Amino acid sequence: MNNLSYLAKITNVDGDKVTLQLKESLNIERLKTIFDGYDGERQAEIFIKDPREFTAQQRRFTYALLQDIYTYTGEPVESLKDVFYWQFRYLTGKDISLSNQSINTVDDVAMLDELILDFIFSNDIPFREGYEIPPQNTQYYFYKCVTTRTCCICGKKNADIDHFDKALGRRKRKEIDHTGFTFAALCRQHHTEKHQMGIARFKNKYHVIGVKLNQEQITKLRIGGR
Template sequence: MMETGSAWIQKGYGIIKYDVEPNWEHIATINDGNLQGVPVEVNYVDPRRARPRQRRLYYALLGDIINWSGEAKDYLDEYFHNLYWEKTCGQEISLSNNTTNTVSDAKRMIDYVIDFIFDNEVPVKQGYELLPRNEEHFQYQSVMHKSCLICGQHADVHHIDTVGMGRDQTKVDHTKHRVMALCRIHHTEYHKIGPSEFCKKYHLTKPGIKLSEEDLKKLGIKGNYNE
């Protein structure tokens, strides 16, 4: 069950006021009987109405899936709307011009489409120029699938932050450093023209992301994660 509410936040801590009283009995059950120290996930909502660019991206990516799968547009559109309904516990979404859904709602919907594309290795052509390379979720999927952030070709995972020339990589805590998936061509270009020009060329204001220890181990990146 998704709970929503407003929050008063300062750096390091915050207070959340729920719109609906949570089921404390259920929360205690899934947290070994405790109501203290319950892990929570906080998402910051962009309340602006969903943007036309998001609608264009959604239907461009849908077109790529149609070309790859041969399925009808209406069928796939219904599939992702039903997926959104299931993932959000019954919330509806519309990407029409007069939608009342927010930017955050549309982003969540597009993230589901992006997950599908990465999981099924769908070739992206129509939506290529509109791909949200600047968003963390897209960069995450790019890294985890070793797909070049820029062109979609097979990629290696490269450090964006300097970890020390000649340093034993197995003794580095890689959770503290940003990584990016780039093919050889774009990795070479990154170093040739420099981070600033590279980001300007490919519209990246957030180059690279940090991964958890679990994700790094999935990628086979050995390090010292006990520092």
Template sequence: MWLPAFVRKISGNQLIIQLEKSLNIERLKTMYSNHLENINLRIEIVDPRKARPKQRALFFALIGDIWNWSGQPVEELKEYFYIQYAIKTAGRMISLADDTKNTVSDANRLLEIVIDFMFEYRVPFKQGYELLPKSEEYYLYQCCKHRVCMICGKHSDLHHLETIGMGGNRTKVDHTKRGLVALCRVHHMEIEQIGINAFEQKYHIKVKGIKLDVDTLRSLGVQGKYEEETK
């Protein structure tokens, strides 16, 4: 049962909301066998921002990269990802046309689906690379997960933003507690030579370390002494 409502007050983890219409109490009693003290809610925050032209530009740039890689017609690729969006959002539809009613969050979800596909199948980022949201944690996480340099898209290693120190044993470190970045050897050497601030200014990005869970680190062959293993 979906009910439109408005937030009237926020205090920490407590919300005071006002429903647009009155509740059907009898229906609730039927659903919860008269135990109204056990009602569970699922709150969805509605994004008021309309999907942006730059999101549309990125979507079609990435579609162009997939077309160059696969030869599949652009219209068919567009429909494929629109269908994938519907599947992953329980049937919700999306459009990036000028008159779209979809939001920034909707468009970001669609872009995540496309980016996931490109990382999974190793589709080269070419036309769309300059438009990729390099400051977004999701993209940086995928770069680490798939060992793709966040700057140039080439094969990368995982590097700690917080240095372990000379002679430090990496197998004795809990890497889930340390921020990682995916950089190829060329860009890793560069960031060490010029420093993070100059590196950020040169490439117009924020270098933020991404923290990976134990399963992801193990799948990438990163050995360490993880806290959960000692519990």
């Protein structure tokens, strides 16, 4: 840590006035040399640290993803980790680790998992059935499944895009505003299963979440018919 970074505890918040208690005193001598001859504003920057450490579920999910990439590519998990950790460092300037000594947060690992998911979807890596997806990644996961037409349950490609929570019914596909609907990518088999068992039971069995799309995505995916 250089002489200008300090750890502090927030002791009071009053609108935009925040009181901090530094863990050590300010290094006045150092500040004097910096501000010598300068009479502008003295500015500081604060980061609020996320105290929640990443969860065991996140660790399991990360390793499940790496394992699937290994199975498909033959690239050992240790070297895959190096690649994704490096990407994370490149994007955030921070280190990441999943070891017990790690100080990384829920948000850090959620971001790492997004990087790994991006890789999986853009390289068509087959994945195992029934990932246990951490809540921080569910939205992103189901969204990627839809935009890449990957069955969100079994990973099969060229999946159907199902109007998930609310059926299209007898309304005309072309005349409807699809932005009010939610969608899920399902292969033929899982799509048929959904309509046979009904939405409630299906959700209960597979924990699928429908995602909203904007008009541009709907057009791109040709959901509105052509």
